[in-house]
Amino acid sequence: QASKLFTMGSLASTQRQQxxxxxxxxxxxxxPQSVLVAVDGSLHSQQAxxxxxxxxxxxxxxxxxxxxxxxxxxxxxxxxSAADVDLALEDTRMRVARLRQAMLARCDSLAVRCRFRFVExxxxxxxxxxxxEAEKAALVVVGTRGLGNVRRTLLGSVSNYVISxxxxxxxxVPLQNGQQPxx
Numbered sequence: 473q474a475s476k477l478f479t480m481g482s483l484a485s486t487q488r489q490q491x492x493x494x495x496x497x498x499x500x501x502x503x504p505q506s507v508l509v510a511v512d513g514s515l516h517s518q519q520a521x522x523x524x525x526x527x528x529x530x531x532x533x534x535x536x537x538x539x540x541x542x543x544x545x546x547x548x549x550x551x552x553s554a555a556d557v558d559l560a561l562e563d564t565r566m567r568v569a570r571l572r573q574a575m576l577a578r579c580d581s582l583a584v585r586c587r588f589r590f591v592e593x594x595x596x597x598x599x600x601x602x603x604x605e606a607e608k609a610a611l612v613v614v615g616t617r618g619l620g621n622v623r624r625t626l627l628g629s630v631s632n633y634v635i636s637x638x639x640x641x642x643x644x645v646p647l648q649n650g651q652q653p654x655x
Contacts, residue, residue, distance in 0.1 A: 508533045508609040509586075510600050510630070513571045516615035520645040521578065524613050532586035533607050534575050536568060537599035539592060564592075597633030604638055613643045 509524060511517040511534050521534070552560075572588045579586040589607075593599035604612045614631045635642050 505529065505610040506531045506533055506607050507611045507613060508535055508600070508604045508607055509613045510535050510537070510596070510615070510634075511571065511575055512536060512538070512596075513567075513574070514615070516645075516647065518578065518615075519648060520613045520615035520643075521575070522582070523645045524643070530585075532579070532584055533603070533609065534579070534586055534588045535591065535600060535603050536571055536575075536588070537591045537593045537596040537603070538564065538568070539594040595633075597630045597637070600630070600634050601637045601639075604640055609640055611641050611643060612638055613645060615645045616647060 507524065507530050509517075509521050509532055511521065513536075521532070524530075524532070568590050572590070576586070576588055589603065591599045591603060600612060600614070603609075612634060614634055616631055631642075631644050635644070
């Protein structure tokens with residue numbers, strides 16, 4: 473797993489090699505590399521974007537993966553009404569629209585080229601891995617939520633899932649100095 477962690481030096485090295493090859497070749501230059509940044513509206517995901525911004529040779533795909541906010545099929549086996557499902561769907565649509573607007577505005581303020589993509593999924597880790605493959609991303613950037621050891625053990629970790637299953641390098645952006653884990 474440690475070999476899957478990505479350093480900026482290796483991205484820069486890869487890009488220098490590609491640039492050198494493009495300069496010595498008469499073929500048209502390749503399109504910019506795509507980097508997938510997972511966002512969920514948390515400070516941690518914003519830090520992931522801000523950590524990576526400022527690379528004009530990279531197309532950033534902001535990915536948000538989420539499911540309905542209701543727990544269907546709960547242990548009580550109470551079936552939600554159609555109105556409850558509609559409310560949950562509308563709530564999800566509104567949250568995604570607000571996140572999209574905020575993240576694209578942040579990209580504009582950072583002067584980076586990006587686009588927003590939403591994937592409905594109850595497994596964000598699997599959605600990130602699938603989107604990285606579909607987007608042909610050269611790198612996946614994920615912020616760490618900083619869960620404590622107990623919560624991470626009980627709830628799992630999206631970043632751990634992505635590192636374990638993704639076929640491209642993964643950059644985990646840690647909490648900034650002075651911030652405490654969320655659990």
